[in-house]
Amino acid sequence: QVQVVESGGGVVQPGRSLRLSCAASGFTFSHYGMHWVRQAPGKGLEWVAFIEFDGGNKYYVESVKGRFTISRDNSKNTLYLQMNSLRGEDTAVYYCARDQLDYWGQGTLVTVSS
Amino acid sequence: SYELTQPSSVSVSPGQTARITCSGDVLAVKSARWFQQKPGQAPVLMIYKDNERPSGIPDRFSGSSSGTTVTLTISGAQVEDEADFYCYSATDNNRGVFGGGTKLTVL
Numbered sequence A: 001q002v003q004v005v006e007s008g009g010g011v012v013q014p015g016r017s018l019r020l021s022c023a024a025s026g027f028t029f030s031h032y033g034m035h036w037v038r039q040a041p042g043k044g045l046e047w048v049a050f051i052e053f054d055g056g057n058k059y060y061v062e063s064v065k066g067r068f069t070i071s072r073d074n075s076k077n078t079l080y081l082q083m084n085s086l087r088g089e090d091t092a093v094y095y096c097a098r099d100q101l102d103y104w105g106q107g108t109l110v111t112v113s114s
Numbered sequence B: 001s002y003e004l005t006q007p008s009s010v011s012v013s014p015g016q017t018a019r020i021t022c023s024g025d026v027l028a029v030k031s032a033r034w035f036q037q038k039p040g041q042a043p044v045l046m047i048y049k050d051n052e053r054p055s056g057i058p059d060r061f062s063g064s065s066s067g068t069t070v071t072l073t074i075s076g077a078q079v080e081d082e083a084d085f086y087c088y089s090a091t092d093n094n095r096g097v098f099g100g101g102t103k104l105t106v107l
Helices: none
Strands: A003-007 A010-012 A018-025 A034-039 A045-051 A058-060 A068-073 A078-083 A092-098 A108-112 B009-012 B018-023 B032-037 B044-047 B061-066 B069-074 B083-090 B096-098 B102-106
Touching (some): A003 A092, A018 A034, A018 A092, A018 A108, A034 A068, A034 B096, A045 A078, A045 B096, B009 B018, B018 B032, B018 B083, B018 B102, B032 B069, B044 B061, B069 B083
Parallel strands (some): A010 A108
Antiparallel strands (some): A034 A045, A034 A092, A045 A058, A092 A108, B032 B044, B061 B069, B083 B096
């Protein structure tokens, strides 16, 4: 069955970096674009980034442009989100999801705090 | 900027019909999806392409579209339908945008 599992969350100080991973299984990963979506505590969903199936094009929400980088390794069926210069407002549960947003992981919590 | 506007809350009694709207200029040219999210859980896709239902989603959930507004209708809402609902659309610059979410109360 289709499954995506996020990992890599944790507590990090403002200004530091963190890399999230999303391991995919149950489908041909290299055929699908992938999203990152986040949800701050008690808040709504926010779309963060999208990468096309082959990594050729990448798109970001304005608030993370220049700080976050979405990437993928199709040989490892894994999606990544490199987060640099983290801020308090980046504190959230980060979800990965397949391109039609039909399959989501359970999320990984990132807390940015000193 | 791209924005989708939803009511913050909707309340119905069990068995009644609940309607949740989502408005935004982008909906005139792009289709919408609807997600249900229960506390502590990941979102679940309920409707795509404005009115299509994924397999496994009860047929009491339906979607419609008119101009710049899409509507999620829950016919005969049940207590277990109580959740947060979010609309979503891709934008014409290849990004995505979610509505602010609607808390549905069924009691």
